[in-house]
Amino acid sequence: MDEQPRISDAEWEIMKVIWAKSPATSADVIHTLRDNKTWKDNTIKTLLSRLLQKGILTYEQVNRVYYYSPVLTEEECKRQERQSFLQRVYGGALKPMLVHFLKEEKLSSQEIDELKKILSEKEK
């Protein structure tokens, strides 16, 4: 369980596509992002290479083309990102962070009920 290098902002965009569609080719990623991003194709290819180098992606080659897959699950990477955010901004203090989020953001009644249910589960 050695340290994964950090996934940068731009790299997260790529990873989201890969998690959704893996195994995916660079062309897949490029097409998927074409609408939301102004990146040049080469930029996306560079990001894919870096993710390979960092060991965050693997690939399987079929006739000249790489099919990229994530090494870790989206959940695992999100977990690491949550930890790092919690530590950096709140010094690891979970409750104050949650209070801020809960107080400041909008939630539907249904969402609120779901969250309350999760809290009740934990309490047991």
Place this chain on the structure above:
Amino acid sequence: MDEQPRISDAEWEIMKVIWAKSPATSADVIHTLRDNKTWKDNTIKTLLSRLLQKGILTYEQVNRVYYYSPVLTEEECKRQERQSFLQRVYGGALKPMLVHFLKEEKLSSQEIDELKKILSEKEK
């Protein structure tokens, strides 16, 4: 309300001290951090300068010495950081992020009750 430049990881450490003790001198920050950090004094001074350049800190000079103060409150900066984290990792989806945090982290019964209370407040 123009964009503040991002506050880097190392800079957050400095900012936490400033928010706690502002106005603070570089010596104040250095002394405060001496126990937790292995940074050389000059490293801290560099970070303070960068925070000034970025407009995240201001200063008032009294006899050769700068007294640094934050431009924005800790709450405001944390808010921005929460938004950026939520956007980057969860594409802005609040509830899934909360569910992850709630399910995965430890909370005391008392904290759980407090959170439930906040949720009930919101529901009204």
Place this chain on the structure above:
DNA sequence: AAACAACGACTACAAATGTAATCGAGAGAG
């Protein structure tokens, strides 16, 4: 007065990041 200590300014430099262009090798078109 001379030496020194401390401050902010300036300089240094490697690694990471954002953003992309170019290059060599095959795959397909004609």
Place this chain on the structure above:
DNA sequence: CTCTCTCGATTACATTTGTAGTCGTTGTTT
């Protein structure tokens, strides 16, 4: 068989970040 297209590899380059050293000035100590 030659031309073009595409793919990953390599190269490019400015900015940000982590981490610190040096320099000129001024306040302090001997």
